[in-house]
Amino acid sequence: MKAAIPEIDEEKCTGCGDCVTRCPTGAVELVGGKVAIVRPDACSYCAECEALCPSHAIQCPFEIVLKPES
Amino acid sequence: MPLQVNLRSIPYFAGLGDEEIRRIESGLVERSFAKGEILFVEGEPCQGLYLVKSGQVSIFKSSPEGREQVLFIARQGESFNDVPVLDGGPNPASAAAIEPSTVYIIPGETLLSLVADCPAAMAIIKPLAARLRHLTIMVEDLSFRRVVSRLAKLLLEMAVVEGGPAPIRRLTQDEMAARVGSVRDVIGRALKNLEKEGAIKIEGQRIAVVSPEKLRQML
Numbered sequence: 001m002k003a004a005i006p007e008i009d010e011e012k013c014t015g016c017g018d019c020v021t022r023c024p025t026g027a028v029e030l031v032g033g034k035v036a037i038v039r040p041d042a043c044s045y046c047a048e049c050e051a052l053c054p055s056h057a058i059q060c061p062f063e064i065v066l067k068p069e070s
Numbered sequence: 071m072p073l074q075v076n077l078r079s080i081p082y083f084a085g086l087g088d089e090e091i092r093r094i095e096s097g098l099v100e101r102s103f104a105k106g107e108i109l110f111v112e113g114e115p116c117q118g119l120y121l122v123k124s125g126q127v128s129i130f131k132s133s134p135e136g137r138e139q140v141l142f143i144a145r146q147g148e149s150f151n152d153v154p155v156l157d158g159g160p161n162p163a164s165a166a167a168i169e170p171s172t173v174y175i176i177p178g179e180t181l182l183s184l185v186a187d188c189p190a191a192m193a194i195i196k197p198l199a200a201r202l203r204h205l206t207i208m209v210e211d212l213s214f215r216r217v218v219s220r221l222a223k224l225l226l227e228m229a230v231v232e233g234g235p236a237p238i239r240r241l242t243q244d245e246m247a248a249r250v251g252s253v254r255d256v257i258g259r260a261l262k263n264l265e266k267e268g269a270i271k272i273e274g275q276r277i278a279v280v281s282p283e284k285l286r287q288m289l
Binding site for chain 2: 003004044045047050051059060061062063064065066067068069
């Protein structure tokens with residue numbers, strides 16, 4: 001399964017770059033003044049970027065699944 | 071039967087004609103309770119709509135440990151236990167007399183007969199009653215459960231089997247916080263605690279409920 005990456009709303013992104021400097025795995029960069037996940041394999045889906053984005057342009061939704069372990 | 075409570079002073083019955091008022095009065099049951107006596111208990115089948123003839127009645131939720139959260143105090147002329155009459159479910163809360171009190175009980179079918187010939191009214195009332203019942207449960211959760219317990223309840227409610235008929239629900243940590251009346255940082259820590267306890271596994275963008283039983287134990 002392909003690893004998920006944060007969802008970005010480019011309309012809301014102001015290009016402040018906070019997420020670029022704070023991403024612990026260096027997965028995020030600004031491309032054309034907007035945030036982009038340029039190294040998706042590096043993204044650990046820690047949701048730090050979602051927490052710190054001042055314009056709420058990044059979302060990290062979690063799928064909630066039932067997977068009982070016997 | 072002479073009533074000390076004028077039924078038309080109660081908003082429900084303010085616009086009724088003499089015949090309808092007589093119909094309600096003929097079905098009334100009067101009961102008296104000593105101070106501290108329980109009128110009914112949450113979860114029991116509904117006996118009807120209650121009107122306070124005299125005294126005061128506390129409507130409250132109880133935690134398993136015995137803590138109480140008062141929802142409201144019904145005073146002379148006021149009604150309570152409206153929700154189960156309207157949605158047909160069990161009593162959503164308990165009631166106790168906080169001073170010697172006398173109440174009238176109006177059977178649910180009598181009340182419903184007043185709107186039976188108006189499907190539009192019932193179509194509005196039923197969802198409203200369901201919403202009110204939901205809010206009552208929310209009061210209980212916010213009053214009695216810790217954040218980790220509320221989050222455990224949310225995950226149990228949301229989790230579905232992958233590939234099953236129900237669509238998989240997706241929530242951000244901010245959305246989880248809003249659902250359980252908390253903030254994002256607390257939710258982040260609570261999720262880690264649930265994972266440490268072996269109730270869930272966080273796998274990338276997925277929260278897998280691996281032990282529903284452990285989540286239930288936290289409720």
